[in-house]
Amino acid sequence: MRWRTRHLQRRQSELEQQIADRTADLQAANERLMMLTRTDTLTGLASRQHFVEGAREFIALAHRVAVPCSLIVLDLDEFKRVNDTWGHPAGDAALAMTGKILSGLVRVSDLVGRLGGEEFAIAMPHTDIAGAELLAERLRAAIAAGRVDTDAGTIGVTASFGVAELAAQEDFDSLYARADAALYLAKERGRNRIELAEA
DSSP states (O other), X not given: OHHHHHHHHHHHHHHHHHHHHHHHHHHHHHHHHHXXXXXXXXXXXXXXXXXXXXXXHHHHHHHHHTOOEEEEEEEETTHHHHHHHHOHHHHHHHHHHHHHXXXXXXXXXXXXXXXXXXXXXXXXXXXXXXXXXXXXXXXXXXXXXXXXXXXXXXXXXXXXXXXXXXXXXXXXHHHHHHHHHHHHHHHHTTSSOEEEOOO
């Protein structure tokens, strides 16, 4: 009887350890999955979903404490030509380079995301449109100066920027639409430039 009890206790302990190990593995897998949903794997920046959630939080805070908040939306110029001429690996390298430049030049408090394709955005709490325009110019110049090595040689890319400052009672969708309209104006006016959104 004692032998059977010890055997059952040992077996129970082994099963509890297996459950604990599998639970730890599952938690680690869930953390990796969460990281993948929050991070764009090519650039290391926030994913679209994570960016929009964070930007909405910045906007809510800005309205609550009456501080400025700005949004920069940028798009790599003629990116389809990069992929068509030098191939998708070159395009991926240009996207990765852009992500590195963006993350290297923003403040820790800013949120940078890749919204999809060759479009990126930066949400900047406690920043008015003048401060956002200064950052956009530094980013524009750094991207234009950047180079990507490809099998066919070294290439460069440029980007166009739209900048908007949060208005009273404005939500993310409206702020984004104004910044995006300014971005398209920058493209229409010759690319590799910055346009400010109308209030």
